[in-house]
Amino acid sequence: MQIQKDLLTINEYSRPGTKLKKVQGIVVHWVANPNTSAKANRNFFENRKNGKSGYGSAHYIIDLDGSIIMAIPPEEVAYHVGAESYRSEALKRLGSYPNSTTLGIECTHVDWNGKMTDKTYESLILFCAELCKKYNLDPLADLYRHYDITGKICHKWFVDHPDKWEKFKQKVKECMDGAAENKEQVKFNLLGKEHLVEGFIKDGKTYVPARELLEALGFTVGWEAETKTVSVKKKN
Ligand SMILES: [Zn+2]
Known part of the structure; x- marks a missing residue:
């Protein structure tokens, strides 16, 4: 710092x-x-x-x-x-x-x-x-x-x-x-397709970036800094 x-x-x-x-x-x-x-x-x-x-x-x-x-x-x-x-x-x-x-x-x-x-x-x-x-x-x-x-x-x-x-x-x-902690790869099988995303598992919870996962599922992800809101839309 x-x-x-x-x-x-x-x-x-x-x-x-x-x-x-x-x-x-x-x-x-x-x-x-x-x-x-x-x-x-x-x-x-x-x-x-x-x-x-x-x-x-x-x-x-x-x-x-x-x-x-x-x-x-x-x-x-x-x-x-x-x-x-x-x-x-x-x-x-x-x-x-x-x-x-x-x-x-x-x-x-x-x-x-x-x-x-x-x-x-x-x-x-x-x-x-x-x-x-x-x-x-x-x-x-x-x-x-x-x-x-x-x-x-x-x-x-x-x-x-x-x-x-x-x-x-x-x-x-x-x-x-x-x-x-070392950043790890977490493997997801999303609707039959495999994806590797950066993440880690802690206290029984899996942490991955929302964007990676949602985009892999076919959504568009945006971020509004002002209101700290993640917006998720369906790709047309
Ligand atoms: Zn004091």
């Missing part, structure tokens, strides 16, 4: 410049400021160096358009999950100071519920899959909401919708598995 480096100045409030021990988890946050860009949030972290707006930062920020800014290199500590007290379960897994063992990703969002654009959400899935692979992490166990570590309502959308959080982690896992 394309990550745009826009590093903070080293300063005691948002980029201490200390070394991260080992990446043992990835923490997902919301920026808690609807419709602000990744750049604006990066600048907010940068301005903390003046010492007037407290401590805090994160390694990455995902924009409303899905692009990603790196504000702190992953080899360094960011101040994204520090607290007076932590959940004991999290400390068992991440050590006594989770900032030194985790990477923080901030997500922009469109309202106070924390709803993200499709592009932000898709980027978050892809990026978490990439990081889990890179650091050898299990997406079902090593992805955290800020909430899971300190109890803070962050990422709010995923705190209010625990089912969506579970689904998200599952999606990251699928994304990792999918990348490892």
Whole structure:
């Protein structure tokens, strides 16, 4: 994935410049400021160096358009999950100071519920899959909401919708598995005629592109991007 480096100045409030021990988890946050860009949030972290707006930062920020800014290199500590007290379960897994063992990703969002654009959400899935692979992490166990570590309502959308959080982690896992999967050919016998189509079988379901199959059956297939509709017509 394309990550745009826009590093903070080293300063005691948002980029201490200390070394991260080992990446043992990835923490997902919301920026808690609807419709602000990744750049604006990066600048907010940068301005903390003046010492007037407290401590805090994160390694990455995902924009409303899905692009990603790196504000702190992953080899360094960011101040994204520090607290007076932590959940004991999290400390068992991440050590006594989770900032030194985790990477923080901030997500922009469109309202106070924390709803993200499709592009932000898709980027978050892809990026978490990439990081889990890179650091050898299990997406079902090593992805955290800020909430899971300190109890803070962050990422709010995923705190209010625990089912969506579970689904998200599952999606990251699928994304990792999918990348490892070899594309296979699936043989179809359509009304007596054999066709080979690119596809794969997963969890007992056969996945093939709708277009290939329908065209082989003699239909014309169109795609309307605007309404995300596949239109199927009989060939005359
Ligand atoms: Zn947070």
